[in-house]
Amino acid sequence: MIIKxxxxxxxxxxxxxxxxxxxxxxIRESAANNADIIILPEIFNAPYDIKLFSKYAEKxxxxxxxxxxxxxxxxxxxxxxxSICEKDENNLFNTSYSFDRNGNLIGKHRxxxxxDVNIKDKLIFKESSVISPGTxxxxxxxxxxxxxxxxxxDIRFPELIRKMSLKNAKIIIAPAAFNMITGPAHWxxxxxxxxxxxxxxxxxxxxxxxxxxxxxxYGHSIIIDPWGNIxxxxxxxxxxxxxxxxxxxxxxxxxxLPLIKHLKPDLYR
Amino acid sequence: MIIKxxxxxxxxxxxxxxxxxxxxxxIRESAANNADIIILPEIFNAPYDIKLFSKYAEKxxxxxxxxxxxxxxxxxxxxxxxSICEKDENNLFNTSYSFDRNGNLIGKHRxxxxxDVNIKDKLIFKESSVISPGTxxxxxxxxxxxxxxxxxxDIRFPELIRKMSLKNAKIIIAPAAFNMITGPAHWxxxxxxxxxxxxxxxxxxxxxxxxxxxxxxYGHSIIIDPWGNIxxxxxxxxxxxxxxxxxxxxxxxxxxLPLIKHLKPDLYR
Numbered sequence: 443m444i445i446k447x448x449x450x451x452x453x454x455x456x457x458x459x460x461x462x463x464x465x466x467x468x469i470r471e472s473a474a475n476n477a478d479i480i481i482l483p484e485i486f487n488a489p490y491d492i493k494l495f496s497k498y499a500e501k502x503x504x505x506x507x508x509x510x511x512x513x514x515x516x517x518x519x520x521x522x523x524x525s526i527c528e529k530d531e532n533n534l535f536n537t538s539y540s541f542d543r544n545g546n547l548i549g550k551h552r553x554x555x556x557x558d559v560n561i562k563d564k565l566i567f568k569e570s571s572v573i574s575p576g577t578x579x580x581x582x583x584x585x586x587x588x589x590x591x592x593x594x595x596d597i598r599f600p601e602l603i604r605k606m607s608l609k610n611a612k613i614i615i616a617p618a619a620f621n622m623i624t625g626p627a628h629w630x631x632x633x634x635x636x637x638x639x640x641x642x643x644x645x646x647x648x649x650x651x652x653x654x655x656x657x658x659x660y661g662h663s664i665i666i667d668p669w670g671n672i673x674x675x676x677x678x679x680x681x682x683x684x685x686x687x688x689x690x691x692x693x694x695x696x697x698x699l700p701l702i703k704h705l706k707p708d709l710y711r
Numbered sequence: 712m713i714i715k716x717x718x719x720x721x722x723x724x725x726x727x728x729x730x731x732x733x734x735x736x737x738i739r740e741s742a743a744n745n746a747d748i749i750i751l752p753e754i755f756n757a758p759y760d761i762k763l764f765s766k767y768a769e770k771x772x773x774x775x776x777x778x779x780x781x782x783x784x785x786x787x788x789x790x791x792x793x794s795i796c797e798k799d800e801n802n803l804f805n806t807s808y809s810f811d812r813n814g815n816l817i818g819k820h821r822x823x824x825x826x827d828v829n830i831k832d833k834l835i836f837k838e839s840s841v842i843s844p845g846t847x848x849x850x851x852x853x854x855x856x857x858x859x860x861x862x863x864x865d866i867r868f869p870e871l872i873r874k875m876s877l878k879n880a881k882i883i884i885a886p887a888a889f890n891m892i893t894g895p896a897h898w899x900x901x902x903x904x905x906x907x908x909x910x911x912x913x914x915x916x917x918x919x920x921x922x923x924x925x926x927x928x929y930g931h932s933i934i935i936d937p938w939g940n941i942x943x944x945x946x947x948x949x950x951x952x953x954x955x956x957x958x959x960x961x962x963x964x965x966x967x968l969p970l971i972k973h974l975k976p977d978l979y980r
């Protein structure tokens with residue numbers, strides 16, 4: 443069973459309408475190229491900027507989630523809608539909505555681990571000053587397999603990825619936006635290690651690098667197979683990255699190197 | 712506080728006496744070059760071959776552990792004695808002995824996860840057919856910091872490395888011998904990911920590549936800092952690899968990117 447994935451590495455501007463238009467265009471192009479699963483990056487409709495989250499936030503359903511739902515139904519594709527800033531009562535969340543081929547919401551993930559960092563003289567970001575964390579691990583079923591969802595900083599925590607893979611997620615998708623400091627240092631290694639350790643497909647979808655933003659995204663969207671090989675990798679520019687996944691590879695790798703079978707949970711407690 | 716580490720990437724033969732002589736020579740050279748911690752690879756006194764483990768096995772104390780203890784006292788250095796095949800009653804273990812500067816045994820680790828793999832047409836190895844697994848996680852204290860010990864396949868399991876780092880191990884040392892299939896694919900990524908995720912120093916000490924062995928070691932001993940940078944890396948040949956560790960870097964990295972503080976254990980259960 444081969445699944446064709448398309449990662450829309452779009453360059454995000456401060457104009458929400460334009461961001462949505464661009465996402466729509468890239469989704470349509472992906473579908474025209476026969477993508478089964480189309481994936482957007484983290485906060486694809488707004489700048490990744492804590493001062494602006496509230497301004498761009500949407501209740502569910504809202505203009506962005508409606509657009510994704512309609513497109514998935516019209517184009518008959520899965521859409522993993524990156525993430526947007528969600529407003530729920532008085533709280534904001536960094537939330538990902540996923541839709542099946544009929545426009546039904548099949549997964550909703552609120553970013554669990556918020557990006558609060560202070561890299562001396564280089565980068566200060568305190569996502570938790572405006573965003574509330576999610577409280578649940580997110581896996582959902584598709585016609586192919588179970589998929590796990592993590593948003594950006596969530597992938598820093600191997601425990602979360604393990605939990606999803608033990609819940610039988612075969613593909614873990616991470617809409618993300620690493621930056622110019624953590625990106626070169628940690629992006630590819632982290633993605634590959636999660637795939638290798640869990641013997642799953644790991645997909646990390648970034649926005650393109652926009653050097654005019656206050657937060658400059660690293661780009662380099664990537665698709666990794668369960669052996670850790672890179673199926674496809676983008677550079678920093680705007681583009682659609684395609685990659686085909688053969689789920690049979692998971693069993694093959696797990697039979698060769700039975701990591702999951704060799705786990706010793708009692709030892710790790 | 713700078714700690715100088717020396718990894719003795721020795722080429723192991725089938726002659727135990729020669730292996731021990733070579734280990735001694737490399738340990739003496741490391742000490743002459745002012746190494747504080749001298750590290751040997753997995754099964755440094757015998758071929759890594761399940762058919763031979765029993766023949767080379769030693770009770771504790773034995774000729775190999777005695778040699779390491781005496782050298783650490785004479786040279787006034789820490790010695791992390793890679794591993795040897797240990798015989799205890801009717802069981803064999805893949806065991807690592809560590810000695811302080813006075814020749815005292817400060818750490819004993821029995822490999823927890825045994826290397827049972829079957830990579831089609833390439834590599835079959837069933838360590839558990841002759842070796843029994845250890846049952847405890849190993850950390851021990853030195854004048855510098857707490858050290859965690861894992862042997863080879865143990866490092867495949869992020870839970871174990873996390874457990875040791877949560878027990879406050881600041882350096883995790885892995886005597887190891889990846890092979891020509893898993894080495895190129897997984898060795899460096901795994902080592903770097905463990906360092907990055909736990910923000911610790913990660914040291915993986917391999918034997919040199921001996922293409923005459925039944926099991927051909929990958930080599931490429933490596934020392935990684937808590938940001939994931941490579942401090943020192945060997946190729947496949949016999950050599951001593953030196954690298955200096957500045958423990959202050961751990962706090963610096965953990966203040967920049969507070970991964971440990973951001974863990975959500977309740978979520979992962």
